[in-house]
Amino acid sequence: MSEYSHKAEKDFAKKTVDLEGREARVTLKGSSNQCDMFHDEERCIGCFGCEVHCKLEHDVPVGPRLIRMMQVGPKVVGGKLKTVFVVMRCLHCENPACVSVCPSGAMQKRTDGIVFVDEDACLGCKACIEACPFGAPQFNPRTKKIIKCDYCKDRVDRGLWPACATKCSTKALYFGDINEMSTIERQRYAKKIAENLEVQKAGASVKR
DSSP states (O other), rough: OOEEEOOOOOOOOOEEEEOOGGGGGGGTHHHHHHOOEOOOTTTOOOHHHHHHHHHHHHHOSSSSSSSEEEEEEEEEEETEEEEEEEEEEEEOOOOOOHHHSSSSSSSOOOSSEEEEEOOOTOOOHHHHHHHOOOOEEEEEEETTTEEEEOTTTHHHHHTTTOOHHHHTTTTEEEEHHHHHHHHHHHHHHHEEEEEEEHHHHHHHHHHH
């Protein structure tokens, strides 16, 4: 078993996630040079700490939410009430529509896949808002410019995770190489399938 971990800030606990038997699927760090974020719904309690720390990090006024935690439920699942929280943020698309429609070139994509706004070049025309199907670019009423999630690129450049992921109280957000994030996601999915199979086997045994 190996661990994937990030470079922690001073006086902040290091966050790790086990990669159980999936080492062969993990590309060496930095080899893909593409960043991604994984949200573990099973760990998330909907505390909205990610939203709070995002606003604090970027001094975002009331209104825009660069990361949004959406509550789904409660609803009855398997005879029990269940509520899950789904994260909504910029997906940093491979071919971002917001970049292609921006008339001033303010919306840009870095070589590591991070899509960001050059505030000095932004006209505030909102063309990117119309083009994005996920609602990632948002209008900042204070600056009259567009703002969006850029994975806290200044922190990433210093080897740190975005503020939302670093401060997540239940360690539900992970950030890193896209291949490492997909490995974590596959591992979670495989565990769910195995657990469901065990439940089905146990039920079959009882019926016999």
